[in-house]
Amino acid sequence: MIYADNAATTRMSKTAVEAMLPYLEDCYGNPSSLYALGQKAKEALERARQTVASLIGAEPREILFTSGGSEADNQAIRSAAYLGAAKGKRHIISDPIEHHAVLHTLRKLEKEGFEVTWLPVHENGIVRPEELEAAIRDDTCLVTVMTANNEIGTIQPIRALGRICRDRGVLFHTDAVQAVGHIPVNVKEDNVDLLSASAHKFHGPKGVGFLYARRGVRLQSLIEGGAQERGLRAGTENVGGVVAMAAALEESLCGMEQTTDRLTALRDRLIRGLREIPHSALNGDAARRLPGNVNFCFEGIEGESLLLLLDDKGICASSGSACTSGSLDPSHVLLAIGRVHDVAHGSLRLTLGEDATEAQVDEIIAAVKEVVAHLRSFSPVWRDLCEGKTPFIL
Numbered sequence: 001m002i003y004a005d006n007a008a009t010t011r012m013s014k015t016a017v018e019a020m021l022p023y024l025e026d027c028y029g030n031p032s033s034l035y036a037l038g039q040k041a042k043e044a045l046e047r048a049r050q051t052v053a054s055l056i057g058a059e060p061r062e063i064l065f066t067s068g069g070s071e072a073d074n075q076a077i078r079s080a081a082y083l084g085a086a087k088g089k090r091h092i093i094s095d096p097i098e099h100h101a102v103l104h105t106l107r108k109l110e111k112e113g114f115e116v117t118w119l120p121v122h123e124n125g126i127v128r129p130e131e132l133e134a135a136i137r138d139d140t141c142l143v144t145v146m147t148a149n150n151e152i153g154t155i156q157p158i159r160a161l162g163r164i165c166r167d168r169g170v171l172f173h174t175d176a177v178q179a180v181g182h183i184p185v186n187v188k189e190d191n192v193d194l195l196s197a198s199a200h201k202f203h204g205p206k207g208v209g210f211l212y213a214r215r216g217v218r219l220q221s222l223i224e225g226g227a228q229e230r231g232l233r234a235g236t237e238n239v240g241g242v243v244a245m246a247a248a249l250e251e252s253l254c255g256m257e258q259t260t261d262r263l264t265a266l267r268d269r270l271i272r273g274l275r276e277i278p279h280s281a282l283n284g285d286a287a288r289r290l291p292g293n294v295n296f297c298f299e300g301i302e303g304e305s306l307l308l309l310l311d312d313k314g315i316c317a318s319s320g321s322a323c324t325s326g327s328l329d330p331s332h333v334l335l336a337i338g339r340v341h342d343v344a345h346g347s348l349r350l351t352l353g354e355d356a357t358e359a360q361v362d363e364i365i366a367a368v369k370e371v372v373a374h375l376r377s378f379s380p381v382w383r384d385l386c387e388g389k390t391p392f393i394l
Contacts (some may be wrong), residue, residue: 001314002360006292007150007178008318012244013203015251025282031237032228041239048246052210053159053250058193063178064211064219064229065242069177070101071222072196072211075233077105077144079219080194081114084141086154091140093121095127096336097154097347098146099175100383118207119145119215124285125154125337128357133164142171147179150248151333151349152284153293154181162191165319171217177201177209181252182262182290187212199241202246208241263291266352266361270294273365277372279385279394283334292352297339299374299394300382301346315364318349343393 003011003244023044029037031045046060053060066072077092084090093108098120108117117135119127127145143165158174165172173194179185180195187195194217198209213219225234252306271282271294278300298306303319310317319331330344339347350364353394376382384390 001316002348002362002364003167003316003358004352004364005152005318006353007201007349009200009206009351010203011203012200013248013251014205016244016248016346019247020240022275023243027239027330032237038048038109044243045237045239047249048242051250056180056212056251058186058212059215061230062187062212062215064213065231065237066211066233067207067238068200068209069099069196069198072198072209072242073099073173074105075219075222076194076196076211077102077109077351078222079213080142080144080173081109082220083218084115084139086328088113088361089139089141089143090156091137093117093119093132093135093140093143095121095145097121097125097149097151098144099150099177102144102146102175111182121154121336122278123338124288125152125251125283125333126285126288127190129136129157129160129164133168133256136164136168136170140168142173144175144290146175146177146230147185148176148183148290149284152295152337153178153289153332154284154290155179157275158192159190162389165193166191169315178290181249182256182292185320189216193217199245202248202252204245205241208238208245212244224389260291260306263352263354263356265359267292267294267354269358270350270352270361270364273362274368277369278339280372280385281343281393281394283337283339285288290351292356294350294352296348297330297334297343297394298346298348298372300379301342301372301390302384303345303347305375306346306368306371309369309374313371324327336341340393 017086027040029041031042049060052062103187121129145161157345162172171193174192175196179196180197180374181232193214195212202208219232223234274296281297283295330341334344387391
């Protein structure tokens with residue numbers, strides 16, 4: 001089997017598993033308990049907080065542990081919005097290729113009377129700093145732009161966007177779920193006020209993540225109950241998961257430069273191979289993209305059939321976000337960068353992991369070429385394109 005869906009989730013590293021086990025088996029105390037077993041768990045929790053903070057350029061008190069990126073996105077956006085509303089500011093700026101955890105939260109806020117400006121991302125999927133600057137108003141309370149897109153891998157100019165927000169006194173949130181552990185992230189240097197991350201995207205466990213909130217940004221609780229996480233997130237902390245997340249993040253950052261160089265070379269090899277397929281197109285910017293991300297559209301086929309046939313060949317891939325895999329609608333990300341519905345339906349996302357090899361990449365290329373040719377051989381849409389009844393788009 002070749003696993004090429006690391007944007008959906010990653011395999012837990014041995015380092016993360018080994019770090020987690022003691023807090024499932026021996027040191028299983030509740031960190032809110034006063035006896036020694038609980039206090040040992042509390043100490044582990046705070047060590048992990050220090051580790052995570054140091055790895056992204058933050059302070060320990062600025063790290064709040066969550067169940068993952070979606071919860072962190074919700075808490076960050078709602079907190080910033082309500083802080084703004086208290087000052088009479090109800091305008092938010094974002095873009096249409098955000099994860100649904102951001103999009104759906106913003107849609108709900110619109111129903112509560114907030115106004116959202118949606119910045120264009122153009123065909124390469126990138127928000128232009130000058131367009132953000134022009135969109136900021138006196139009543140703007142929040143800008144939320146993801147660091148790297150989960151479908152097309154586009155990396156945004158976060159530092160420049162953050163600087164504009166900082167200069168204009170507007171809170172800046174970034175969904176960095178796909179970025180943390182894969183590209184350098186430093187909240188201070190990047191001018192970020194709020195940042196969301198999820199452990200299972202960088203070889204940690206599922207069900208745990210964190211929210212960075214710059215000191216001075218007051219968060220609102222989503223979950224009421226106990227006084228855990230300084231009263232900002234009720235519920236007994238997932239000590240084992242948090243410890244494993246810190247270990248996985250630390251490991252991911254070791255040798256990141258070498259890993260990035262190797263993965264980028266494999267990514268570009270895969271892109272070159274898939275570009276040989278007629279009437280295909282790479283989605284997203286060719287250079288400003290995550291090291292292991294490849295996203296293509298193939299005209300005249302349907303993406304779900306492509307995935308199923310690749311699965312028969314032992315290749316795990318996706319057509320977009322795992323969170324919307326049950327939807328029959330084309331990717332909102334691909335539509336936002338200008339792909340028409342028929343083309344967007346024929347998309348394929350391949351995301352390579354650190355253990356990928358040239359041989360695996362070549363096997364993927366061969367398999368995709370074979371499957372695309374097979375699907376086109378009996379596709380009435382492809383026949384009409386070839387016969388000139390409908391024009392090619394790609």
